Amino acid sequence: xxxxxxxxxxxxxxxxxxxxxMIVTExxxxxxxxxxxxxxxxxxxxxxxxQIVHLTIRPGQGLKKHITPxxxxxxxxxxxxxxxxxxxxxxxxxxxLVESPAGIPHxxxxxxxxxxxxxxxxxxxxxxxxxxx
Amino acid sequence: xxxxxxxxxxxxxxxxxxxxxMIVTExxxxxxxxxxxxxxxxxxxxxxxxQIVHLTIRPGQGLKKHITPxxxxxxxxxxxxxxxxxxxxxxxxxxxLVESPAGIPHxxxxxxxxxxxxxxxxxxxxxxxxxxx
Numbered sequence: 001x002x003x004x005x006x007x008x009x010x011x012x013x014x015x016x017x018x019x020x021x022m023i024v025t026e027x028x029x030x031x032x033x034x035x036x037x038x039x040x041x042x043x044x045x046x047x048x049x050x051q052i053v054h055l056t057i058r059p060g061q062g063l064k065k066h067i068t069p070x071x072x073x074x075x076x077x078x079x080x081x082x083x084x085x086x087x088x089x090x091x092x093x094x095x096x097l098v099e100s101p102a103g104i105p106h107x108x109x110x111x112x113x114x115x116x117x118x119x120x121x122x123x124x125x126x127x128x129x130x131x132x133x
Numbered sequence: 134x135x136x137x138x139x140x141x142x143x144x145x146x147x148x149x150x151x152x153x154x155m156i157v158t159e160x161x162x163x164x165x166x167x168x169x170x171x172x173x174x175x176x177x178x179x180x181x182x183x184q185i186v187h188l189t190i191r192p193g194q195g196l197k198k199h200i201t202p203x204x205x206x207x208x209x210x211x212x213x214x215x216x217x218x219x220x221x222x223x224x225x226x227x228x229x230l231v232e233s234p235a236g237i238p239h240x241x242x243x244x245x246x247x248x249x250x251x252x253x254x255x256x257x258x259x260x261x262x263x264x265x266x
Contacts, residue, residue: 005193008210014234016199017219023232024223032225041193045206045229049256052206052230067147073178073185075252077210083157086150090157095210097177101244103152115224119208123182123256131147 028076036132037063050123055108057081057116062109069128072100072120074108079116082109105133149243160187169265170196175238183256188241190214195242205233205253207241212249230233238266 019089030042039061045052053060057063057079065084083090083098085106092098100106110116148171161212165177171196178185189194200219207216209229214230216223218239233239242248 013236014204014238015234016153017221017237019219019221021234021237022218022223024218024225025230026225027228027233045232045254047204047256050206050254052208052254056229067228069146071180071182073183075185081137083155085155086152087151088152088155092157092159095160095187096157097160099158099259100180101148101154103146104150104154105147118150121178121183121185121254123180 029104029114030054039063046125048125050121051125053120053122055116055118055120057108057110057118059110059113059115061089063107065105065107065133067103067105067131067133068100068122069102069130070106070122070124071102072106072122074098074100075119075121076120080110080112081106081116081118085107154195163187172196179258181258183254184206184258186253188216188249188251189195190241190243190249190264191252192243192246193244198238198240198266199231200236200238200264200266201233201259202235202258202263203255203257204235205239205255206231207231208252208254210252212243212247214249215244216240216250 023054025044033041036042042054076094084101086104157176166174168174173189175187209227218233219237
């Protein structure tokens, strides 16, 4: 074994591989989950350390302003996104990550003419409930 | 306040918003970080709960097989990706999430004719080092 240059070390435990270790989830095949925002929401990763949700937001559509009990990172996959966090508002395009700290009211909106797709990453998975404002 | 239908509750602490709560990171503007795989690697999120790295992998290029001390999720943003985790190998396309458990040797390769872009999400941020095999 050669230690990774950036990370280095050889103290990592190598575990025996088992069939089924690889879990593949296609967004197109993932089930839509009803939600109070009325957007297309698909949970594609759901572990104690984090949850990843794929949202499709139509032009003019947005989330209701809400508070999440954990830190959230948004990654814009496609389209234009207007993000409001606390008193700040910004319009961002594809391949942009926006950090939204726990406990701060925030929302997303699609100000564009085509669909907006966003990955919502909650770290770690919330044990408390989100609150709509 | 109206409780979120799916999550409900109103026990979440609302924190006072401060300027700078919103952190915006564009992949195009993020610095490239040298790495032993020789791919274009940009860390776009780096917190205790998790790290998100954006990789651009050229056709024919791939990562060296390695072990990561935490669970990893790969999200294919663009292109075709050959993922190998333990004994399993699969080719996946855009908008697919692949889970790779901690401690299992794994690698990614671009088998396509155009660039591959992948988000690598490590949950939580590793405190031990990755190991190349």
